[in-house]
Amino acid sequence: MTVTYRAELLPPALVAERPLLSISGVSKRYGAVRALTDVALELYPREVLGVVGESGSGKSTLLRLLNLQEDPDAGSYSLELPAYQGANLFSLGRFAKRELRVQHIGIVYQNPYQGLRMNNTSSGNVAERLVVAGERSFARLRQAARSSLAASEFPLERMDAPPLELSGGMQQRVQLAKAIALQPALLLLDEPTTGLDVSVQALVIDTLRRLRRELGIAMLVVSHDLGVIRTLSDRVVVMRHGRMVEMGLVDQVLEDPQHPYTQQLVHAKL
Amino acid sequence: MAYVAARGGEQAIQEAERLYHELLGGLSPERVRAVQEALPYLLDRVMGEASLYAPELAALALAQTGGELYEAVLLLRAFRTTQPRLGYAEVIEQDRVLTLRRISAAFKDLPGGQVLGPTLDYSHRVLRLEVVKDGSTAREAAAAAPMPAPSHYPALAAWQREAGLLPPHTLDVTPAEEIPDLTREPLLFPAPRAHQLQGLARGDTGGILTLGYADMRGYGLTHPTINEMRLGEAEVILTHPGTGAAFSAGRVRVSQAEIVTTFAGSNETPQLKLGFAATLGWNEVKVIAAAMLELNMRSPEAHPAHTAEFVLYHTEPVEASGFCIHYKLPHYVTFQSSLEAMRRVREPQSAEVER
Amino acid sequence: MTVAQLAQPWQDHSYAFLDESAKRELRRKTLKAIALPGYQVPYASREVPIARGWGTGGLQVTLSLVGPDDVVKVIDQGADDSVNAANLRRFVARMTGVKTTTDALAATLIQSRHRIPEEVLRAEQALILQVPDPEPLREVEPDISVARQMHADADYGLSWLLLYEQLVRYRRIIQGDSYPALVHGRYVMSPSPIPRWDLPKLHHSAHLTLLSAGREKRLYAVPPYTEVRPLEFDDVPYRVEDQRAFACFRTGVRNKFLNELPQGDGSSRYELSDSGYAEKLLRGDLAGPTYFDSEGKFYHDGYLQG
Numbered sequence: 001m002t003v004t005y006r007a008e009l010l011p012p013a014l015v016a017e018r019p020l021l022s023i024s025g026v027s028k029r030y031g032a033v034r035a036l037t038d039v040a041l042e043l044y045p046r047e048v049l050g051v052v053g054e055s056g057s058g059k060s061t062l063l064r065l066l067n068l069q070e071d072p073d074a075g076s077y078s079l080e081l082p083a084y085q086g087a088n089l090f091s092l093g094r095f096a097k098r099e100l101r102v103q104h105i106g107i108v109y110q111n112p113y114q115g116l117r118m119n120n121t122s123s124g125n126v127a128e129r130l131v132v133a134g135e136r137s138f139a140r141l142r143q144a145a146r147s148s149l150a151a152s153e154f155p156l157e158r159m160d161a162p163p164l165e166l167s168g169g170m171q172q173r174v175q176l177a178k179a180i181a182l183q184p185a186l187l188l189l190d191e192p193t194t195g196l197d198v199s200v201q202a203l204v205i206d207t208l209r210r211l212r213r214e215l216g217i218a219m220l221v222v223s224h225d226l227g228v229i230r231t232l233s234d235r236v237v238v239m240r241h242g243r244m245v246e247m248g249l250v251d252q253v254l255e256d257p258q259h260p261y262t263q264q265l266v267h268a269k270l
Numbered sequence: 271m272a273y274v275a276a277r278g279g280e281q282a283i284q285e286a287e288r289l290y291h292e293l294l295g296g297l298s299p300e301r302v303r304a305v306q307e308a309l310p311y312l313l314d315r316v317m318g319e320a321s322l323y324a325p326e327l328a329a330l331a332l333a334q335t336g337g338e339l340y341e342a343v344l345l346l347r348a349f350r351t352t353q354p355r356l357g358y359a360e361v362i363e364q365d366r367v368l369t370l371r372r373i374s375a376a377f378k379d380l381p382g383g384q385v386l387g388p389t390l391d392y393s394h395r396v397l398r399l400e401v402v403k404d405g406s407t408a409r410e411a412a413a414a415a416p417m418p419a420p421s422h423y424p425a426l427a428a429w430q431r432e433a434g435l436l437p438p439h440t441l442d443v444t445p446a447e448e449i450p451d452l453t454r455e456p457l458l459f460p461a462p463r464a465h466q467l468q469g470l471a472r473g474d475t476g477g478i479l480t481l482g483y484a485d486m487r488g489y490g491l492t493h494p495t496i497n498e499m500r501l502g503e504a505e506v507i508l509t510h511p512g513t514g515a516a517f518s519a520g521r522v523r524v525s526q527a528e529i530v531t532t533f534a535g536s537n538e539t540p541q542l543k544l545g546f547a548a549t550l551g552w553n554e555v556k557v558i559a560a561a562m563l564e565l566n567m568r569s570p571e572a573h574p575a576h577t578a579e580f581v582l583y584h585t586e587p588v589e590a591s592g593f594c595i596h597y598k599l600p601h602y603v604t605f606q607s608s609l610e611a612m613r614r615v616r617e618p619q620s621a622e623v624e625r
Numbered sequence: 626m627t628v629a630q631l632a633q634p635w636q637d638h639s640y641a642f643l644d645e646s647a648k649r650e651l652r653r654k655t656l657k658a659i660a661l662p663g664y665q666v667p668y669a670s671r672e673v674p675i676a677r678g679w680g681t682g683g684l685q686v687t688l689s690l691v692g693p694d695d696v697v698k699v700i701d702q703g704a705d706d707s708v709n710a711a712n713l714r715r716f717v718a719r720m721t722g723v724k725t726t727t728d729a730l731a732a733t734l735i736q737s738r739h740r741i742p743e744e745v746l747r748a749e750q751a752l753i754l755q756v757p758d759p760e761p762l763r764e765v766e767p768d769i770s771v772a773r774q775m776h777a778d779a780d781y782g783l784s785w786l787l788l789y790e791q792l793v794r795y796r797r798i799i800q801g802d803s804y805p806a807l808v809h810g811r812y813v814m815s816p817s818p819i820p821r822w823d824l825p826k827l828h829h830s831a832h833l834t835l836l837s838a839g840r841e842k843r844l845y846a847v848p849p850y851t852e853v854r855p856l857e858f859d860d861v862p863y864r865v866e867d868q869r870a871f872a873c874f875r876t877g878v879r880n881k882f883l884n885e886l887p888q889g890d891g892s893s894r895y896e897l898s899d900s901g902y903a904e905k906l907l908r909g910d911l912a913g914p915t916y917f918d919s920e921g922k923f924y925h926d927g928y929l930q931g
Contacts, residue, residue: 132782138858279706347672456667456842459770589840592677603702603739607801607820610866621796
């Protein structure tokens with residue numbers, strides 16, 4: 001079944017749908033360090049999957065692999081998109097990976113310096129993505145940058161300020177605007193609220209929830225903060241030392257953790 | 271009168287060149303000889319940067335340009351381009367080089383000893399005014415030592431390798447014709463070590479000093495020690511194309527330096543890290559600074575003085591000086607284009623787009 | 626046995642100064658450049674008796690191509706009698722004995738710094754442009770290894786971003802000379818510091834254009850009849866310099882590129898930058914068809930608007 005992703009509200013579908021994203025057997029090591037071992041998961045359209053773990057759990061590595069920035073040592077990765085059906089994305093060539101990253105995957109990094117050109121305009125950061133995807137009208141670039149920034153609840157009177165001059169929360173919003181500019185099917189978020197003031201965190205989470213409702217994007221949120229995971233996610237995966245230890249509906253896992261490590265996490269944090 | 275307008279551009283440049291030489295006075299064999307005899311260290315610097323060992327030609331280049339160093343180096347390099355390759359000299363190890371000066375800051379004494387050789391290092395830097403006032407040319411002759419200094423010295427680095435302080439070293443046996451040659455190939459990055467060493471050997475002394483100094487002052491995380499510095503005369507050994515016999519075509523002055531830093535390698539077994547540079551002619555400032563740069567070009571930090579690309583591009587004397595002075599060329603077309611763009615922006619009604 | 630006996634008999638210099646191996650390398654690299662329009666081919670730039678930055682790249686290409694039957698024109702800022710052009714022309718003539726000319730249509734090889742002549746060049750002619758910086762991405766990416774990767778990936782987002790931000794800041798494109806252009810739909814090149822006025826002349830030209838940077842050691846090419854389009858937004862058309870209000874004070878001509886000459890009373894006079902063309906007009910000789918006609922209209926349906 002070919003699934004098309006549009007920015008309208010689709011009627012709720014059962015889990016009998018095919019997953020949007022699926023990975024299996026993914027392993028990665030850096031020298032002697034095993035960052036990921038045999039990771040498998042699925043993400044369904046319009047779903048939010050939380051990935052929780054402490055530092056060293058492999059969650060950032062997972063995100064880099066899902067963003068096709070690096071190759072694993074083993075494993076396969078597929079996205080349910082026309083033109084990519086049945087393909088293992090890890091084995092695609094450089095150009096194809098870049099094309100996927102530009103058109104179909106949005107990413108928000110924990111450190112805005114990684115995701116933004118700090119000395120260019122905020123609107124330019126969003127426009128660059130569109131122009132790389134082929135948009136050649138200045139008026140449309142301007143309009144699209146405005147609407148993406150507005151959707152991320154970024155104050156438009158500062159749209160031409162460079163991110164360097166903005167607060168942490170605003171920088172995250174520029175990243176978000178850039179990530180959703182082409183209405184990708186998949187949004188990856190790495191610790192989107194870590195380091196922000198608590199009040200700002202709440203606002204960013206609200207924006208994410210609104211975006212998910214209005215744009216129907218599937219999201220994968222990595223965080224060590226169980227509160228954020230609980231508020232945003234439908235399902236959650238718990239990771240430890242590069243392995244998945246537990247997965248399930250977020251309420252179930254957080255209320256009734258089965259694995260001792262999850263229990264430890266939950267009782268320590270909540 | 272515009273220096274570009276009207277006829278006579280050709281005449282103007284010819285007259286300009288003639289005027290330069292007229293102000294210099296005559297160029298004569300005597301003047302060239304005087305330069306050659308009186309200024310050996312300047313000759314060495316110029317020959318090193320030109321990567322052409324030819325003292326008489328270096329003296330000619332300096333006399334011809336009135337001592338304008340960058341012009342002299344360009345003259346020699348341009349001449350070098352026209353010369354055919356006859357062959358390749360044999361590789362020579364440092365313990366086979368006739369060495370006239372050899373010091374190490376790493377140890378008080380070492381096999382072969384510390385030999386100052388000819389140096390002003392410990393002199394009082396006082397101008398000898400009596401020479402120009404009284405015409406006094408008296409100087410003290412150097413006394414012969416009770417025992418002559420050795421003419422060859424073992425490498426300190428060999429001792430350090432034996433002791434496990436330096437990692438083991440495999441001799442590079444690449445045949446001469448296959449050694450990458452910076453004068454015949456484009457410099458691309460990551461550059462092979464041969465290109466890096468050649469680039470430093472022919473680098474601008476001032477430029478290498480500047481970047482080396484930045485390293486020494488603390489942009490590098492290194493506390494450098496001079497392992498060894500040597501001034502010597504290397505034999506140029508060629509192979510007779512007919513008989514196959516080896517013969518010496520003469521000796522050239524060479525200088526080299528090794529810099530070491532401690533605590534390189536793993537945390538459990540730290541070692542020394544060694545940087546090396548050499549050049550034609552005797553040029554101590556250059557080889558010491560260049561050895562620093564060579565050592566640091568292998569480290570991953572992003573500082574410009576550590577990056578091979580930054581160092582090798584910007585210490586190229588002919589390119590740097592040429593580009594610098596090229597700004598004297600007329601640029602009025604590009605200037606006009608920019609002016610026009612600026613003037614349009616100052617007319618607010620001529621905007622192309624809405625914000 | 627002496628070294629002198631081993632060597633060849635001494636010659637002042639080879640034909641065209643460069644030795645055969647240097648010429649061979651340059652020609653091979655030139656062919657490669659023509660086969661990959663807009664792609665920067667690295668080459669081992671030789672030192673020649675002209676300072677770096679003063680045209681050694683263009684000179685080496687000229688020297689590798691010139692033969693006894695060629696006719697060579699050398700210009701700087703459009704002028705034959707510019708001191709630098711005069712110097713380069715003198716060197717080429719000295720090293721080859723070749724004929725030189727100031728007539729753009731009589732030359733077989735034209736070496737030029739920063740201008741393309743006003744008269745339309747023909748298929749048998751080659752234009753060699755002197756390039757100070759071959760890398761169009763330099764302004765946005767100073768590291769040349771990274772820039773090389775960007776070209777390989779056709780990743781030109783940053784170039785577009787530069788133009789976008791000019792529009793945001795100044796409400797106009799302010800890029801003057803060296804306007805980045807997409808060649809054959811694949812590589813973005815710097816056309817060398819020619820004014821915007823001259824860039825359209827490269828699009829679908831009958832002549833071959835070679836661009837060479839001696840100091841940076843890269844050469845690239847625009848073969849005849851190749852697409853060369855400046856990076857432009859669909860709704861912000863490419864504009865050449867607007868000198869419509871001015872005329873050359875010597876020839877009266879309009880709609881050709883003019884030099885501005887400040888006057889003592891605070892005003893400006895203007896004169897034709899292309900001195901060879903001006904010479905023809907002043908002598909009453911027949912000039913060829915020009916890229917821009919007397920109304921400023923371009924000679925073919927390129928992409929220039931209004």
